[in-house]
Every structure is written in structure tokens, then in C-alpha cells.
Amino acid sequence: MPGRRLSQLKRIGVSELRRVGPKRAAGLSSLEIATVYDLLTHYPRRVVDRTNQQEIGALAEGEEAVVTAEVVRSSSRRLRNGKSLAEIVVADGTGTLVCTFFNQPWRARQFGEGQRVTVFGKTSYYRGRRQMANPLVDLVGDQTGRLVPIYPQSAKAAVTSVQLANYVEEALERAGEFDDPVPEAFLARLDLIDRTGAFRGRHQPETKEEWHKARERLVFDELLRLQLLLVSRRRATAEAAKGISHTASGRLLEQFRANLPFELTAAQQRAIAEIRADLEAPHPMNRLLQGDVGAGKTVVALAALLVGVEGGYQGAFMVPTEVLAEQHHLSAGRLLAGLSLPDASRLGGERPLGVALLTNKTPAAERARILAELKSGALDVVVGTHALIAEGVEFARLGVVVVDEQHRFGVEQRAVLGEKAEADPDLLVMTATPIPRTAAMTVYGDLDHTTLDELPAGRAEITTRWLPGDQREKAAWKKVAEEVRAGHQAYVVCPLIGGGLGSGEAGDAPEDPDDYEEEPEEEGSLALLPARPEAEERPARGAVEELARLSSGPLSGLRLALLHGQMAAKEKEGVMATFRRGEIDVLVATTVVEVGVDVANATVMVIEDADRFGIAQLHQLRGRVGRSSLPSWCFLLSAAEVTEQAARRLQAIEKTRDGFLLAEEDLDLRGGGTVLGARQKGRSDLKLANLRLDRELVAMARRVAEEIVADDPELGGEYDGLREEVSALVSEEEAAFLFRS
Numbered sequence: 001m002p003g004r005r006l007s008q009l010k011r012i013g014v015s016e017l018r019r020v021g022p023k024r025a026a027g028l029s030s031l032e033i034a035t036v037y038d039l040l041t042h043y044p045r046r047v048v049d050r051t052n053q054q055e056i057g058a059l060a061e062g063e064e065a066v067v068t069a070e071v072v073r074s075s076s077r078r079l080r081n082g083k084s085l086a087e088i089v090v091a092d093g094t095g096t097l098v099c100t101f102f103n104q105p106w107r108a109r110q111f112g113e114g115q116r117v118t119v120f121g122k123t124s125y126y127r128g129r130r131q132m133a134n135p136l137v138d139l140v141g142d143q144t145g146r147l148v149p150i151y152p153q154s155a156k157a158a159v160t161s162v163q164l165a166n167y168v169e170e171a172l173e174r175a176g177e178f179d180d181p182v183p184e185a186f187l188a189r190l191d192l193i194d195r196t197g198a199f200r201g202r203h204q205p206e207t208k209e210e211w212h213k214a215r216e217r218l219v220f221d222e223l224l225r226l227q228l229l230l231v232s233r234r235r236a237t238a239e240a241a242k243g244i245s246h247t248a249s250g251r252l253l254e255q256f257r258a259n260l261p262f263e264l265t266a267a268q269q270r271a272i273a274e275i276r277a278d279l280e281a282p283h284p285m286n287r288l289l290q291g292d293v294g295a296g297k298t299v300v301a302l303a304a305l306l307v308g309v310e311g312g313y314q315g316a317f318m319v320p321t322e323v324l325a326e327q328h329h330l331s332a333g334r335l336l337a338g339l340s341l342p343d344a345s346r347l348g349g350e351r352p353l354g355v356a357l358l359t360n361k362t363p364a365a366e367r368a369r370i371l372a373e374l375k376s377g378a379l380d381v382v383v384g385t386h387a388l389i390a391e392g393v394e395f396a397r398l399g400v401v402v403v404d405e406q407h408r409f410g411v412e413q414r415a416v417l418g419e420k421a422e423a424d425p426d427l428l429v430m431t432a433t434p435i436p437r438t439a440a441m442t443v444y445g446d447l448d449h450t451t452l453d454e455l456p457a458g459r460a461e462i463t464t465r466w467l468p469g470d471q472r473e474k475a476a477w478k479k480v481a482e483e484v485r486a487g488h489q490a491y492v493v494c495p496l497i498g499g500g501l502g503s504g505e506a507g508d509a510p511e512d513p514d515d516y517e518e519e520p521e522e523e524g525s526l527a528l529l530p531a532r533p534e535a536e537e538r539p540a541r542g543a544v545e546e547l548a549r550l551s552s553g554p555l556s557g558l559r560l561a562l563l564h565g566q567m568a569a570k571e572k573e574g575v576m577a578t579f580r581r582g583e584i585d586v587l588v589a590t591t592v593v594e595v596g597v598d599v600a601n602a603t604v605m606v607i608e609d610a611d612r613f614g615i616a617q618l619h620q621l622r623g624r625v626g627r628s629s630l631p632s633w634c635f636l637l638s639a640a641e642v643t644e645q646a647a648r649r650l651q652a653i654e655k656t657r658d659g660f661l662l663a664e665e666d667l668d669l670r671g672g673g674t675v676l677g678a679r680q681k682g683r684s685d686l687k688l689a690n691l692r693l694d695r696e697l698v699a700m701a702r703r704v705a706e707e708i709v710a711d712d713p714e715l716g717g718e719y720d721g722l723r724e725e726v727s728a729l730v731s732e733e734e735a736a737f738l739f740r741s
Contacts, residue, residue, distance in 0.1 A: 003179035003196070005721065007728035009037035017170050027159045028167075031152070036171050041687050042164065043202055043218070044149035047211055057094030059123040059130055067097060071115045076108035088137075090117060097123075098131040110137075147205050168203045181721025182224070186704060192217045219689045219697050225726050226686070227705035228715070232726075235709055238283045242423045244399050246279040248310035255339055256306055260299070267452045268296050272303045274450050278426065279307045279400070285426035290435055291452030292659035293623025294459065297430050298331055300452070301402045304428050309341070309353065309380045313399025317383040318417060320405050322359050322569055323576065323592050328404070329357040329383045331598070341380070358384035358393075361569030389416040397422070403429045405595055432595055432620060435663060453660075462626040462657055463633045466610070466650045469640035476606045476635035477554035483604045484558055484585045488630065490604035492550065492588045493621055495612050497564045498542015541608045547588040555586055563589040594620045600628035610636035610653075611646035615666040618653045645669065667691060 014033055015025040033039050054065040069090035076086040086107040088099040099119055101107040111117060121135030151164040178195040180187075187194065193201070193213050198221075201214030253276075257264065264272075271289060278285035291297050305315030317332070319325045332355050343351040356370045356379055373379035377396030382388065398421035418425055429447070467473050480490045547562050561584045563575050572592075579587050580599055587593070587602075594617060605625045610618060618636070626632040636650050652665045691698065708719055715723035 003177040004175045005179045005181075005724065006037055007724055009040065009175065010035050010728060012036045014039050014167070017167055017174075019167055019170055024159070024163070024167075031159060036175070039164075039167060039171055040175075040199060040203070042151065042168075043688050044151050044161075046150050047147040047205060047208075048150060049147055049208070055094040056090075056092050056097045056130065059095075059097070061123055061125055064120070064122050066118060066120045067092065068116065068118045069097065071111045071113055071117060072096065073113060074108045074111050076105045088117075090119065095130065098126075098129050099135050099137070100131055100133050102134065104134075107137075147208070147211065149203060149205075165203075172200060172203060179721060181719075181725055182221070183718050190220070190700060190704070192220060195221070215688065216697065219694050220701055222686050222689045223694070223698055223701035224704060224722070225729060227701045228708065228722060228726050231702075231705045231709045232713065232715070234286075235713055243282050243284040244279075244308075244311075244313065244423050244426065245282045246307055246311040246313065246399065246426070248307050250276075250307075250310075252306050252310040252339060252341070253303055256303065256336065259338055260335065262456060264299070265296060265452070265454050265456055267291075267454045268300055271300045271450045271452060274448075275300065275304045275428065276307055278448070279304065284424040285428065286447050287428050287450055288447040289428055289430045289450045289452070291430075291432065292455065293432055293620060294455055294627055295432075295452035296456055297404075297432065297452060298328060299335065301404070301428060301430060302332060302335060304426075305381050305400050305402060306336075306339075308400035308426065311399065313397045314374070314377065314379065314395050315381045315400045315402070316388055316395070316398060316417060317381065317402045317404070318388050319383070319385060319403075321565070321592065321595075322361060322385055323563075323565075323572060323597065324404065324595055325357060325359055325383055325385050326573055326576065327597055329355070332381065332383060336381075353381070354379045355381045355383070358382055358387050359569065360385065360387045360390075362387070389420075393420065395420050398425050399423075401425045401427050403427070405431060432623070432659075460626055460629050460631045462622060463631070464622065464636065464654045464657070465633070466636040466638070466654045468638045468642065473635070473637045474554070476604075476637060477550075479633055479635070480555060480586060480604050480606065481558070483633075487601075488603040489579065489582065489584070489599065489601050490586045490606065491593060491602060491621075491624055492543075492546065492586060492606045492608065493593065494543040494546050494588070494590060494608045495540045496542040497566060497590055498544035498546070540612060543588050543590050546608065550586070550588065559583070559585040561587055563587055563592060565590060565592045591617065591621065593624055597624050598627055599624070601630070602627070603630050603632045605632075605634040606637065607635070608637050609639075610650060611638040611642040613649075615649050615652060615662050615669070618649070619659055619662050622653070622657075 012035055013025075014020050014028055014036055015022070016036070020028065028034070028039070031042065033042055049064075052063075052065045054063070054067060056067055056069060059065055059067070067090070069092040072089045072091050074086070074088045076084060078084055083103050084105040086101040086104055088101070088107060088111050090097050090099065097119075099121075118138040119132060119135040120138070121132035124131055124133065149161070149165055151161040178199060180195040182192070182195075186192075193216075195217065197210075198214045198217035201210040202218060205211035205214065253272075275285065275287060275289075278287060289297055289300060301317065305317065308315050317328060319328055336353055336355055339353040340350040341353060342349060354373065356373070358367065358370050362370070370379065370382065371393060374382060375394045375396060387393070401417055401421075403417075418427065465475075467476055480492075483490060543562060543564055547560055550556075551558075551560050561575050561579065563572060563579075567575075575584070575587070576597070578584050582601060591613075602625050605622055607613070607618065607621055613621070622634040625634060636653060638646070638650065642650070648665075648669060652662060656662060689697070708715070708722070712719055715726075
């Protein structure tokens, strides 16, 4: 008889269970448990070990133990504070134990003299007597003497952990044996238990080893479904896509490299070679380029665009903010200056490479010219914001698309730009926020990966110091003044605009520092220390008010200016141009300067209320200094008392400049769910997997998925069960969203 498939359990309502009536079904619904599948994948948070059976005479202070004994007497009395205290004295021939229960007077009536009971709790001594305060009392032996699962529960829904365990017990009993869609050969090779054992071992473990082995198998299943989806879609898309095979002599690329005022790093050369090979292939490139702050991703991106341009196509470089678009346009103009393309209609047979900037603030006449040249093919490369995907923007032959800081764009926005091409354009997505390998393998599992893992030569160290408290921040302002006197410049970053304005555009808002998950305690991973109590919380500093305070206080006499996301485009551009020319000493800004701003003379960064930012954002902000051979500093200012989570983030930034190490620390703090949640809509299938805990299982699932899809792309025959699971447990909407992301 075939085993039960998860897709079948997904079609059976939880109300089909004998123990679940309409009222309980409503309570379970508030926990997002509607089907038997939902119930069986509502996994326990942890298990409590109640197997330590002891005699009373052997109990040690502080020990958690199970004791089976006989009730000697019971009583209840009212205390002076109005509360009640019930006492049950039990004995087993080796000694006596007093069990105390506060505000539970009915306990004295629950037990009769001579009745045998089993109690579980922590032993303490009071006035020379052994006692347990509020122990678990088990009359039938069901909740003691074994590993007891503790489920996520809801007081509002009136569903307890014990009730959930009872419902799961019935569901497992009636489900019987489970169909196992993973072939036995894989299970044996990977040392994974079967699915029936996994569900029973997670919900009703007899040993801790069984509990952990069950989790390993169930996590593998979750990750395998995800990887099968990604690998299958990636293969199918590559086969069906109408790609562009870019044929270029490489003359333009060599000219570009010869004109650069610096030597490419080995990592940049390797990245350009990988990307060029992708562009020459007949199928569309889908590649993620990640690198630490200052690793030179823009140069690699421009090289990719040039390969497409030399082959007769156009390139689009889309970025999330106007400040970043302006910075990239300036960089492109500087690095591509002097390059030309063959043009028989021009005297000399060549024309200069055409580069333009398109944002929502582009003047109407300039916009009309750019749109006309894009449509005619006279414009080769366009740098822009969301304006590139606006209605009316048409390309003659769009061939290569680069998306920078791609996580700031919606899925549909990125897709629209690709739809402006006749064939599927080659896509390079970039991020300056290093991604842990397992997260990249999961969230960006349908992309090829290139990593820039070295910085250009000649970059100086950045000294980073965390300065909690108003008194200690004086050191930061002293260093700013010293550096300005030495002819250098500084940034001061605030979390808010202030002056009655909001947080500004998307690039202005700091990450939510409370968006961090606690570690599941049963898996033995990094435990989080309890948060320190906050001091009287000071309001976040706004850039407008801080400009005024610093101008008349710690930085009086220096040339200060303001920059934030709600300023007019021309005003922002003017401020940045003035800062680049060295006519501004200190730029007081919001996080609008987080990416893309490159002023080599800036040597000091002061981040106000740094405890309100996440690790990735702090690292990005710090990257605005240290962009030359000049020694640089970054000061992290905060209140005197911050939460333990904030302290760990600030200590991590203070300790290292390595973005990849910080990415791992960030994953440790955030947990895998946050990483996926920030990128994916409705990823309800990942109920147990944790990218922080399961790095090896992610890689294992990826390898198995690639092997299975290579063996049978249609997932038929022995893989039919896996195909059905992917189809049943991941909706079409979720699958399309994940793949297009």
C-alpha cells in the first residue's frame, strides 16, 4: 500500500480530526493551521527532557528531575499579601519533597493521601527541606519521563502546547506511513532517515539524537523543494530564452582598459572574463556580481556594457536613487571618455560613445532628446533610476542590463526593463552588500555568482570606533576638525531628515534594528544575551537640526552643507558637485549617501544614532571614506545604553572591515527567515530550515537538485513524487515571484 503524500494531507482540513471541533478549528486557524499538513509542519520549538528519573533522597539543588512518589498530605492557606499557597508533600521511602503552588488552591483538593503522582521540576532547599515550586504534576505519566515537545502556541487562540501535541498524535496515527519521494539511494548516501521516521522523530522523539536526525531530514526536504524549483526553472528558461550572442572583437574593451587611470585587480579581471564568456554565449546571462564596498563593481559593469555596445546593442544601467544615478553617470562619463565606435556616416568613420542620464528630474527637453536617441539607437548607454521603465521609454536594440543595489527594486520593476528588448537581454545584478554563500545559493539560486574578493591596491585602513554617550562623542568632533585643518573632508550621517520632514526617499530610511530573530534554543547555536535595559531614550537626530547644532557648536567655523533625499535634484547635484570640488568641509546627510558616493578626499565618517542601523547599512556608510591612500576614521555614536543586539552590531562593525565576515555575523543575528522574508513573498514552505544553522544542508540540497534535474529535467519516473510536492507546496505565484527575483 503506497504511503501518504504531503499533497494529500494539504487537502484534508484539520477539523477532520476527532479531537478538533469547530471552536478548536477556529483557534488553530489563527495559528495558520487549516489542514493536517499545516498541523504536521507546525513544528515544536524545542523539547523538554523529562527523562531524568530520581529518588527524592538523591535530588541535588538546582537539578531538574522526575520523581514518582506517594502523597503524604496536602494543604492550602492564604498568605499576607492575599495570595494563596498550596502545599503537597510527597515521599518515596528515601525522603520527602514539598511541592508548592502559588494561587492554585484547587491543588490541595486534587491529590488525596496515598495517591501516587509523578512530578517534574527544579529542586531547591527552603528551611532545610527539599522543594519544587510549581512543578509539573502528571497523574497518568504522559508528560513526564520522556522528551516532551513544546509547540508555538497562542493564548489569544486558546490553543496550548499540550493540545497541539494531542492533535499531532492523532494526525500521525491516522496518517500512517508516509510516501518518501527522495530515492533510497540518495538517503543512504546522505545518511538521512526516512520521512515517516522524520515526522515522528520531530513530534514524538524518544532521544535527542532522534530529534536532531528528524530535523536534518525535514530541513533537507524544505531546501530540496526550493532548489529543485530554482534549478528546474533556470534550466527551462535557458533552453526557451531567445538570447543574444554578442560578437565583439574586444577592441572597445581593450581601449577602455588602457584608458583606466589604475590597474584592474585580479578579481576584476576574472569577473570581466566570466561576464564576457556569458555575453558571447547564445543564452541570456543571469549573473549576480557581489563585492565588498570599494571593490570596483562599477568598472566591471561598464566593461559588460561595452561588450554589448561593440556588438551593436545598447546598455541600460538602472540604480535605485538619483544621487547614485548621478554618481554612476559621472563615473561612466569619466571612465568612458575618449571611446568611439565605427560610424560610416561620420567624417573619420567614427563617433563618440553616447552616454546619458535619465531620471524623473531630467528636464523635459533633455528627456525628449534622450528618448529619441534611445529609440533610434544613437544613444549607447543610459544610466537612470526607475525612470528607465516608464511608459514611452523605448530602445532600438537593448542588449545588456545592469541593475545596481538590485534588492531595492521590486520584482516587477526589474522585469519591465527586460521586456523593453526584442530578445532577452543579458542581465547583471550587483550588490555591495556581501551575501553569505548559503543565502546567495538560496535567495539567488537561479543566478550565476561572481565575487570581487579583493580591494584595489593603495586603499588605507579605516579606524572604526564606537563611542556611546554624549561625552565620548567629543572625540569624533575633534578628529573631524583636525582632518579639515589638514585639508580633508568629512560626512555626518543622521537617521532622519528633521526640520518637520519625514524620513525621506527610500534611500533615507535606516534599517529596522529590531528586525532580528532570536535563535531556536533547541539547536544549540549562538545564544543571544538578554537585552540591557534602555536608558532614557533620546530622540533620533535629524540632519536639519544637526546641521544647525554643529555649525554653532562643535564644528563652528567650518563649511557645512546639507544633503537629503527630499531635496530637488538640481539642489542635490549642486551640493554633491561642491563637495567633490572640496568647497564643503563637512556634509551633513541622511543615508542618501549610503552607496555610490565617491569622494577620495573624505577621511572621516560620523554616524549619529548608529544603534538604529543594521550591520549592512553601517558597513555601506563607512565605505564612503577610505577610498584613497589617506588614513580614515569612522565614528559610531550612540546612546550610553543600547540593547545587547545593537551592541553586538556595533562591536562587529568596530572589529572588522571585511564585508563577508560581517554578512555572516548579520545572518547570525537576523536568522535565515529574515533574509528570505526580505526577498520573497509567501515563502511558507520554509518552516524549519534556517540558513544560519543549515549551511551544509543548503549546499547538499543544491547538489542533489542539480543531479536530479540533470538526470531527468521533467522530474518523471522515480522523481514524480518530488515534482508533485514542488507543485503542491509552492504556489505558481510564489514560484514566479521567486524565479523572477
